[in-house]
Amino acid sequence: MSWRAGGIRPWIVQRLSAVAMAIILCAFTLSVAMSAPENFQDWQDFIGGSIWNTAIILFWVSLFVHAWVGIRDVIMDYIHHDGLRFTILAFFAFFLISMTIWMLKIMILAVNL
Amino acid sequence: MRPPHQKGRPKYLDLLRIKLPITGIVSIGHRASGVFLVLSIPVWLYLLDMSLSSEQGYRTAQEISNGFLFTLMAIVAFWSLMHHFFAGIRFLLLDLDVAIEKEAALKAARLVFILEGISMVFVIGWLL
16 A cells, blocks of 8 residues: 555545445455356346445445456556656546446446336 | 665565565465456456347357366465465454464465465365
């Protein structure tokens, strides 16, 4: 953790999001193992059902902040040239936002009506 | 700030000569696996999108995920995930002062590798 740039808030965010993702990931793995979706319809019902559709979006909220704080820390520790650091940070900001839009598109289209 | 340099202490900046303790390997592995997991997001979203798009897409996604290159990538990604997961739990416990003394810390670091090894046996069995 980079204290130079840090503060206590990203430190707490990183840990809370980690716990949230660990819980959701374990539950997801158990749920997939138990319901064992084996064809398109089952898979579509599983991901499009309200429980996992919501849980995946909640997981993503944690993933988004966790990835951002983590990537930011790594970049600040290893990239010391200001311009390059800014460029790479900007790339990852753009990347994570694009991925979020893509994920939302997938989840919304998958919703069972 | 860096502590003042002690005289006569060897200072290696050669990565091949630096011997990291196992706790250090867990730590740098946590960083590397985290970066890899973030960079692999588009692959997972691409497959998820395809698998949910239609019957045909579902079958295509299945074929891609049975391919050699994908399997290789998935093994690295799941290994990263398992390492990130178990090392992350270790770091959370360290925050709570659990296994913070040297002996216990080394044991916990070894346990991280044991647990990720065991889970990788299951993951590889499931992928192949």
